[in-house]
Amino acid sequence: MLLAGLAVVGLRVLTARYERTITREQLLDPTARAGRTDLDGPLNYLLVGSDRRPGDTGPQQRTDTILIVHVPAGLREGYLVSVPRDLLVTIPPGGGYPGGEDKINTAYEYGGGGQAGARLLSATLTKLTGIRFDGAALVDFAGLRSVIDLLGGVNMCVRTEVRSIHTNRVFHPGCQQMNGAQALDFVRQRYDLPGGDYDRQTNQQQLLGAMLERAGQTDLRSNPVQLHRLIRAVGGSLTLDTNGVPVEDLLLALRGLSKDALRGVQVPSYPQTIDQVSYVVLDNGSDGLFEAVRGSRMPQWAGAHQRWVTRL
Template sequence: MTTEQLLAPDARGDRAGVTGPLNYLLIGSDLRASNPGAGQRADSIVIVHIPAGLNRAYLVSVPRDLLVQIPADPAAGYTGGTDRINAAFQFGNAGATGAKLLSATVTLLTGVRFDGAAILDFSGFRRVIDLIGGVQMCVDTEVRSIHTGHVFTTGCHQMDGARALDYVRQRYDLPNGDYDRQRHQQQLLKAVLQKVDLGDLVAQPVRLDQFIRAVGSSFTVDTSGVPVEDLAFALRGLRPEALLGVQMPTHAQDVAGSSYSMLDPAADSLFRALRQAQVPDWTTVNPAWVNRL
């Protein structure tokens, strides 16, 4: 597993060790081996909030088309500007430097500082899903893939890595467009956790080491100096049923002929809840923005 500095200095928290509450930044890269010249934006951006008990997690999806201020990054040759948030990863030249600019952008937007981060690419995550024997995904709206032409019919289906990732990348022809795509990605993270029992893994150190080695090529991580094994042990009580999806309060808006996601007033209270470790209370008061996974 590759370890790098993925967080900008201003985006990194100051807590030591693995004591909650915790905030992690997950970045899904959309680099296509078949079309590397198309650039590399962050296809998925998720803030993972883990309360102090370390036995629950809230997955806050950041719309990739969210219009934000991206700070300057002189080292990457970027002078700063307003753009879709997923462009920050590309403007920072992708990889670790792109993650730093993206983390700085998310912190500028939310005020949240992070305890760690991870980058995963489509091909790598596909291998992880195949390694664990696939996942069960429940399709709520029939949709045809714009990439493969496969029709995902309603109902629960066992999917391998390629099929699962194809499904969670769909947003066209879905009732809520990109918001449905975000929810499906949250469901996939839950489905993976259902197959990977952290409590069972940490109870078998040899198996844990084998698993970390097997998935290591799929992830680049920044744990703020905490060994991955220690992080897995600390989160051993996190169960799939304790995952809750959160939709960032936004709405679609046309700006100069282009469609963007724009923040709703309720977003400020969500950002404050993340900073002050009050996310459970926020979801109780704002059920309309909660995705039951």
């Protein structure tokens, strides 16, 4: 989504020059990959966020953020569907893992992290939802700190006072400018929030929208040094699978997206304790959501289920 924002400031010529800064890998399992390579829409992309850098082979790698980015035909609006990290799912065999039931954020770990972990996670999502993806991105959210700082910070709206369990920083209600460290700290919090992880999902969606908005506001053309640093920082935080589509074509196709055209969506679900372990399980409304994302009726679903939809 940030790359789409950068496209607004005219990166057609620069894309070829900086494309080499982005790591390319096959992040999608063959069962999870869409068979087409056109950009007519509707399009579905998998966005996986972690505090660890892509390719890190350290132990206990789990994904903090799992987003399905749905862009209906016309490519003028987008829906950021947050998948709860504690969602109880059936994980298929892969990466040496024999398969079984567990929280969805363990699929990346069981797959071994990196490319293999993303593949097992994508296969798990497709098995659950029936959605096949037009591409995927593995995002080092900790690495986005410098991206936010180079953008001059982002405007974030805090709905409920929350104290960080990581830094002891207190975030007071109201809209406020945050630098990279503050914004990333804020969107990691969930324990003091009334909605717990659901509120954290909304805050993560808000951050992506705020970055997109800030990228569109910043006249990077007048500061080529900052532009150079920003693109390198973005590239250093991303591992991409574009399904064979050139990055330049993807940028140009999504250039019409803006923060005002984005909606955050939560998967209809509820918390449940099973064998003394806290999970999130799907409720009956999730089937309609996944069907809408697979097809072309997402705007209609969002209009009929506003409880689960947030304007960013």
